[in-house]
Amino acid sequence: MSQVNRIKGGLVDRSKSLDFTFNGKSMTGYAGDTLASALLANGQVLVGRSFKYHRPRGILTAGSEEPNALVQLRSGAAQEPNTRATMTELFDGLTATSQNHRGSLEFDLMAVTDLASPFLAAGFYYKTFMWPAAFWEKVYEPIIRASAGLGRLSMQDDPDTYDKGFLHCDLLVIGAGPSGLAAALAGARSGARVILADEDFAPGGRLNSETLEVDGMAGADWAAQAVAELAAMDNVRLMTRTSVYGAYDHGVYGALERCTDHLPGSGGKPRQVLWRIYSKRAVLAAGATERPIAFGNNDRPGIMMASAVRTYVNRFGVAPGKRVAVLTNNDDGWRTAQDLAAKGVEIAAIIDTRDRPAVCDVKGARHVRGAGVVDTAGRLALKRITLTDGQMIDVDCLAVSGGWNPTVHLTCHQRGRPVWNEDLSAFVPGKDLPQGMVVAGAANGNLTLAAALDEGRKAANAQIKDLGFTVSRKAAPKAEDEAYEGAPKWHIPSGKKRAWVDFQNDVTVKDVKLSHQEGFRSVEHLKRYTTTGMATDQGKTSNIPALAIMAECTGKTIPETGTTIFRPPYTPIPIGALAGRARGTDFRPYRLTPSHEWAKAHGATFVEVGNWLRAQWFVKGNEKGWRDSVDREVLNTRQSVGICDVTTLGKIDIQGKDAAEFLNKVYANGFAKLAVGRVRYGIMLREDGICYDDGTTARMGENHFVMTTTTANAVLVFRRMEFVRQCLFPDMDVHLISTTDAWAQFAVAGPNARKLLEKIVDADSQDMSNEGFPFMACGEVTVCGGTPARLFRISFSGELAYEVAVPARYGNSMMEALMKAGEEFGACPYGTEALGVMRIEKGHAAGNELDGRTTAHMLGMGRMVSSKKDCIGWTLSQRPEMMREDAEKLVGFRPVDRSQKLIAGSHFINKGDEATMANDQGWMTSVAWSPSLDHSVGLGFIKSGDTRMGEIVRAVSPVHDTEMEVEIVSAHFIDPEGERLRA
């Protein structure tokens, strides 16, 4: 196909031909074209099918407000549906296909829905898919799903990458049209840091589409000159292809930069970057959007916005038709006729809805006063229009101008409400603008060129003056104001012909009237009932006309009827851009333990614990399932010795003259009297008396403690201790710093633990005998010939055990050394599963027991809560309900039939009682297979458990549909007297 509609002029580069395809047809355009302009140049007027009725549709606009010309771009995994052809920059090799039709675009089988349209008016779905209920999932939903949506996803992973970033500026200028350029120039010349962003690839806005002059030169040339000046300045960041899509609190804006969408491939770089822009001030110069007029069959391909027709002729050198009519309610529409005539395009008629003389002379054009269009003909492209008086005119393009709406979207993002301007018959920005924003030019209702330039400059000057910059004295750009006068005309009564208001969601004037008739009269109800404005274009061309028609129905004024405000994003943002880099394994950062490399090389299976990757178990030899490995690790540790990397536990270095007193505040039990060189187990409460976290704290010196927290709560405990320190006891001399990552810490547990460590700990640094280093001792030692280390004699497993810490850089090497030293004892590494099994066997509480509902009293640690001192949570922990005698107490459970496996989450029911909530006695928190006892063991809370040893109850799990008899036993399945750990 050749470029049958290409005419002279425009800003396209005719020296650079670009080949592309549309629905497989080869076409050619030029650099500087959009896909829309190139399609029009090639005579491709029909570009898609409408959402609901599958009506043939063409290109309506030349900008981001486009509701019709949505296409699928590229192919394979890179296929992207619902791309606006008007915003797609043409590149060599581009492939596009039309959407939302079965069969070819020209003969869409789904077009039968158009014949059924009398039944498919607004509310059809609500009324139809109500009954029978049995049909909801089986019949209705599949039907609705099959017909929903426009384009199709590739169903493959997105092959492109995306990035995010942060930018800072004194002045953000949104929009590079006349007012935006004037604002950016003013800001930049004063020395302020300026960001100028525009969604178009060619800055200039309407200057590129008009024949108006600035400073005595063509508007487009002036824009190019301004851009060149800005581009040469260090304090300016010029961002084309960048949509500022949202205004957030305190001068923060969201922007999407399309970096490689205009190229055949991304070259390995991010396709798009989602920017967070921190601005001190902003000038919104977003321009205005022309609005359509509704009339019978106003959606045929070839019926376009008058300003868009001008854009195609002036900017792209494309005539959208051979014989064009203009329908307008204002002076601006006349300029379309003028510009087209000047380019030699035949103007058949100018139909002005106002009964007034011609605005200007247009050669060969008939002027029809006080009239309108009531119907059109042409199945796949416009052929004829019918006027109110019945006369018919053959045209292949109708340019429609219904006046302009200032693009106020971003002014609403902080709940600002636009106000109605009677002179313009349009909403203009209200007073409640986002912090730091001013609006200039057409976006502020100054729709003419000189006014826009002037306001852009003045707005920027006022903003930067406020920031302390000296305003540049360079002369303001000069231009003349063009004629702009209009009388509102929202729709032309067209009998029974359907007149479209929202093209993308197929909402007609009749639907709006139906909404009124059925009582959905507020704007919010209107939107939801008819779906007007709820398509991907967010009603940029339809919201105000729909509102105006509703106002007519109600007999109220437009502002009385309502105001629609807007939420971010201004234009659609791909999910990929929102995800940025956070995909796959890059979803979040990983924390690796110091012995990670060793573990990887020795059969570890890793488990995610928060951001940490921890060894869960180590597969050895022919072990088939995880239980084989875990059972072996437990038995090996209990019989000889095992080693576990426990670096992930939070470590907090606490220093200060008041450190001991501080610990008394944050722990429920006392720490002030802990001797130097000793460790104590501590329990923390929430202020409401519920248990919060537990761990051990070692006193390394008079004013120096090292606290450990659970892995899960490391960050939270630190935060809360800072709160206690700064907000509750601000005059305590106490200082906190995390050392979690600084020390690689290993548990060495089992009867041979001491023997193993005697080979590691330098003999001259520590007496390792039971007397020299008893249970709950701690100290600074050296290991492996002088490396500084910390040694703690603490036990989570219940065995004779130590934890030894070395600077993290030695962690991997330390693991090797420990294993080598343990070789003669058959030492094994163990993972988090064996750790968990051993702590359950020993009856130690962990996260399952400290679940935010349990008290120290329930955990059997009630007596630990000191009454002699204040601590976080003390007062409320003493409430009667928290101290009930019959409270659920932590005890152990074993199945009466030892071959049965306990189920965590089971609830306890007394024998003979019905399994109901009323009879609930408590619940099972943790279970494990105990290789030491060769049966399943569990921990759980049961009413007065501590006085019910030996009693048989039922453990019921309705979720698993199981029930078994269990015996209440001590939680300490292993070594209840604690002889092993003191050995």
Place this chain on the structure above:
Amino acid sequence: MPDFTLTAAPPLAGYDRSFGDIALKAPKDLAIVSIALPLGAEDAAKAAIKTAFGIALPEIGMSAVAKDKSTAIMRLAPDQAFVLFPSATPDAEPQIAAKLNGAAYTTDQTDGWCALEISGAGARRALERICPVDLHPDAFAVNAIARTVMEHMGAIVARTGEDTYLLLSASSSAKSFLHAVELSAKNVS
């Protein structure tokens, strides 16, 4: 001679790569010790710092560098600063404690952090992708520091030269941090 010897393997040891006009490098043997100023004895601590390092404790958000560049002190919070200096041995904290002679509390932070130096004309452009803090020369002078978050990881950024920044982040997530910085450099180069 002990039976077992330990070898140091800091997470980014030896890393040194370039991406266009951006150079990334892990500094060797950088020791970090935190200093906490005792409440009510801040002046004495400040005097001890001056005596020990020949430089005054800087304001929050700044670092002070010794004349011979051997030592830098970053002031991170009202009562907290980091001393950075070259030391290959795991005794950084005792070294500093000895110099301060009990006038401030000290904690070894060397192994808690990984360090990465990013330099070159494109360094700031790369950091724009991950760093929310304004690093423009007008807003972030040489020797300025900021503790912030990059790609969900806590980080300290220090401007150590015209186009050079020192980045610190947690050592356990060093690989993820390196990936974040590397990818930023790749994406803009």
Place this chain on the structure above:
Amino acid sequence: MIIDHPLLGPRDAAEFIYLGDACLIDRPDWQAEDAADAYHDYGYIRDNIAGPMQELWYHEQGDRSWLVVTRDTLTHEITAVELARDVARARGRSK
């Protein structure tokens, strides 16, 4: 949102953790006659203010300062940012 940290200048709210009403500074005396009631109110009773409110924010990805931020809950306008430690002292808290 941007919080203008009294020591560090404007920082993105993403660096901070929000806690809630700054009345949490006013922790009751555990030995007072009405301690149980006072702690009940301290723990559970909050004013749900539509307007300027003093809130606690923690600069977790920063200098670890707790701040008292006066923020209008309707507009997000922030009119004051103070170090919580200073506020706590001014409210009579010490050791």
